Amino acid sequence: MPHRDFLLQCSFLFLMGHLLFTGWNCRECQTFVEKFEGALGKGKGRKLYAYKVMMAKKMIKFNRDFENFKTACIPWERKIKEVESHFGSSVASYFLFLRWMFGLNMVLFGFMFGLVVLPEVLMGLPYGSIPRKVVPRAEQANAMDYSVLLDFGGYCQYSILFYGYYNDARTIGVFKFRLPLSYLLVGVGIFGYSLMVVIRMMARNSNEGGDGGDEGQFTFSFKMFTSWDYLIGNPETADNKFASVTTSFKESIVDEQENQKDENIHLRRFLRVLANFLILCCLGGSGFLIYYVVKQSQDNAKKDQDELTWFQKNEVDVVMSLLGLVCPPLFETIAELEEYHPRVALKWQLGRIFALFLGNLYTFLFALFDEVNEKLEEEKSIKNATMWSLKEYYANYSSYHNTTDVPPLDIAPADVVRGPCWETTVGVEFMKLTVNDIEVTYITILIGDFLRAVIVRFLNYCWCWDLEAGFPSYGEFDISGNVLGLIFNQGMIWMGAFFSPGLVGLNILRLISSMYFQCWAVMATNVPHERVFKASKSNNFYMGLLLLVLFLSLLPVIYIIMTMPPSFDCGPFSGREKMYDVILETLEELPTFIGNIVGYATNPGLILSAVLLMVLAIYYLNVTSKNYENANLELRKKMQMVNDYEHVNKHSQL
């Protein structure tokens, strides 16, 4: 481009002038001139040089375009940047976390859909061919009713969405696809993949080091002189940039003020101990309340259902909702005694509400296990009844027709006696819980934020005090509540995906709609926090909680796979003693030497030695990483000393 040649010329001329003043030696001048002579259109090698320069420019342009394309492919980048410039990096960290979860769920959905649902739909038996794939005759009358469908009964229940639909044939279709094995491996593989991704993210975050505030030497100077981007030529972008610069200054000011606070250590320590004691009391109280209410509901379940009031029937739900509404603001008020930096206070709040929500989880699992045990009992009795009636049929037939060659029963699939299929019930419970969760979240946002904003805005014209400045004013975005909601929701998905392949798909829809809805709600109805603070660079706290929830949700599923017997007439493992028997059956089909290898590998002695080796490796790596950290600190100190030395020198020279 012409002006670049001009600039090259001008910088060349400028440098020549510079050289005359500072006196490069002749050698260097000559090599410099020779190097750039080609560009100025004189001397040999002009054509080749020009070609090289043109290719280099094209390469640079191509790289820039490709980078732009890659950045444009990242979804919701502009939305999140807008939220970040107006509300700060801490609120934006929630949306970044949401987007990362969406990516994780997309992969899980790919596994589930591609390896389990699609083969069954394309290569498995169609609806209506076998008993497990048909709505029972008794339920067919209202299988299409809206209320039944909403409860995931009727046609919903007997579809690919749930465990019970899948057939247990060892291989299906032309490609001999092993569906039961695939189902089991995908169920466990979902956990394995999630674990790998979470730990990789944590490791990558820990590289960036630091926890929040940058310890730069020129923080404020850089912010003042290099934060405005002169390339901005669009009024909307400029607005966002102004907002983000202001927010960034406010965040740094908060950090600076924390450093400058004067300390009354004893009073502060006492207040913090007091606050923790109060909160522990609250948590203990709520734990006891939950336990009491669950016990009550168990007793109530044994009584006659008509004698109970509505409250008694829904005790557990009401108490859990009340606790969820009352406790978080209570914790926040008590936490004001502690006077932590907002970033640290957020972490404490997250930890405390997490402890509260664990109680929630406990009641849910408790109720679920009760239901499962009940269904198992029912199944046993149905199994006995079916076997008895089959025996009767054989006995009657052979005695009536005087033969031992009895043809199989010819009953329409819809009329066959069915077991209760506890796995589908569990899947339905998880689905209902997720849908409930979605509804509650959206309604809370609509009422708590949107309605409030509308009322404050319009009632302000005819109210005695200033609604916008005083009570209730506009809401602030609740970071801890939303992050924990997201983490626990993911825990439910992990637990329920094994029993309901459709659950991951539902979650994807939920995450997408959440992103759009919450971005809109934040921009339209919320105001920035009073003390805007920078999110911790590492984001490892959210990841740590997510890892904990991953383990908590892994345990019940593994327990069920290992110990509970699958239903005898539904699902891909029907008829087997335990679910993992599929793996043993597959191993039998493989060549014997593989079976031998697996046999040796599962020897307890070998496994124990492997575990010991891994423990030693962990210890060794831990010690090495500590050593590296120490070495790092030493180097940093040395650099600081050199810097100070230079500083002092310059000062003495001036």
Next chain:
Amino acid sequence: MLGHKRFSCNHPSSTFFPLSRLFYRYRDLAPQLVPLDYTGQPDVRLPYELIGSMPELKDNPFRQRIAEVFSEDGEGNMTLDDFLDMFSVLSEMAPRDLKAYYAFKIYDFNNDDFLCKSDLEKTLNKLTRNELTEEEVRMVCDKVIDEADLDNDGRLSLEDFQHMIVRAPDFLSTFHIRI
């Protein structure tokens, strides 16, 4: 070291004019004032209002200071030379020291060759559109002087500024206009 060395290239005749694109941008601002033939070196100055309304500059909070720094008369009315100088300093290819020198002049609102407290306050208010409270503005300016002032005279000289800006990772990419 640099001195006030503004460079102006001799403009060859229009057939070999290598800066045609910039020239046409300049002319498009006021076609009736700018002649096509510059061999006679006419004395044409475009008023600041036209410069400040260019799409590359109109959203920049410092556009007035930029125009003032690069214009001969110091008021923002620019000749073609000034125009070319401005965009060459702000381009990708200009050396870091040159950019630092001109950045210092842009942020020096009272033209006294020092960035004193009032200059910093004006810069900050332009950056945040007066959204920060007075106390916050004061605190930030104190911190900036604290961080960058090496000779302890309570204001930033060119050396202080350059010493700081040379260590900024974002300076070259933000102090850049593409035209």
